[in-house]
Amino acid sequence: MSRAGLAPQQIENPCLQVDLGAYCRLMETAAAQTGNGNFGLWFGQQFEPEQLGLIGRIALASPTLGSALDNLARLFHLHQQVTETRFYQAEGLLRLEYRILDGHIVERRQDAELTLGMFANVLRRCLGRGWAPERVEFEHPRPGDWREHERAFDAPVYFGRRSNALVFRNRELQRAMPGRDLAQLPRLCEELSRVGGGSGPIALAFMDRVRSEIRASLSEGAPHIEAVAELLRLPRWTLQRRLAEHGYSYSELVEEVRCDLAMAYLAQPQLPLADIASLLGYSEPSAFTRAFCRRYGVPPSRMRAQRAAVS
Incomplete structure (x- = not known):
């Protein structure tokens, strides 16, 4: 505990x-x-x-x-x-x-x-x-x-x-x-x-809620900004402006959410890389590999092997 x-x-x-x-x-x-x-x-x-x-x-x-x-x-x-x-x-x-x-x-x-x-x-x-x-x-x-x-x-x-x-x-x-x-x-x-606090749920930080809606949208493919903005009940331009205030573009935040999930999924040996790419909303495994390399400097297959060797 x-x-x-x-x-x-x-x-x-x-x-x-x-x-x-x-x-x-x-x-x-x-x-x-x-x-x-x-x-x-x-x-x-x-x-x-x-x-x-x-x-x-x-x-x-x-x-x-x-x-x-x-x-x-x-x-x-x-x-x-x-x-x-x-x-x-x-x-x-x-x-x-x-x-x-x-x-x-x-x-x-x-x-x-x-x-x-x-x-x-x-x-x-x-x-x-x-x-x-x-x-x-x-x-x-x-x-x-x-x-x-x-x-x-x-x-x-x-x-x-x-x-x-x-x-x-x-x-x-x-x-x-x-x-x-x-x-x-x-x-x-x-x-x-x-x-539980009387007045309702704890106010969730803006960036945490955006991450959550991006994650939920990945099951349906690439999470388009218009769809996420609608889920958040915000105009698209407002979402873009507030993300910029936190130092992000929408595409940068999507890639961060995907890569964070990818690290968790790579720890599950039963998941083929192609399935992970699909779960993350990529149209093909090569797109997943390119995005992962941009963030971590190595392809997901090598990252999986390195983590398996350590454990």
Whole structure:
């Protein structure tokens, strides 16, 4: 825990605020030290809603499954700040989405897999342990032992997507939550609002949010400035001006985000370089190699070999 910058009591008490970057480091460190790349996946599968603290108790106290998921999505940023959780319908299916908004938190796979497992257990509490989604989506690349993900969720699992999501059929949302408690629900919501800061999520630094939207857009190819500006609700010229105030052009920031992710992906030996290039939004592997060489002075294949020799 100390290596991640956390005190033991911060983990033991689910109502205490924890720095998200430190928490993600803790989860990634746990996966590395245990030698279990799917540490977060299986930890999340056994993580019951009560262990989530106030946000879990709010979901359980909600009158119906639909209201529990609404409350989970609406209030989760108070439980875990600089994140975004959405619950909505698209193409005839429901989506419960989760992603980290802080672009500086690069390695976040364990957190994503744990969180979707916790979300799934809220649905299982109402619909039974046999409930399974139609599919599961993760923003990180497909790991070598990805079949375990399909076994854990009993559903097809897709990687390299824009966000992390449980996707399921629009039914049984009116089913009553087993632990519904309308008398306690307002008090729990008020307490979470107080613990989480009251007025809403922590304001994320401008550059961190831009990095986050660039990262999310890479799954769809080269992240065009117009699309990122729209996601940030800014005119293109305003985005360009504010980036210039921080000493960046848009293309420079895109390359930095790509190269930071590339370093994390190169540490995963199961990922071919061509797949990494695609995950980073490059049209072809040669474009990835040129950009990587500009930043690090060596091609990605040599960087991978050097890091493997050190480890």
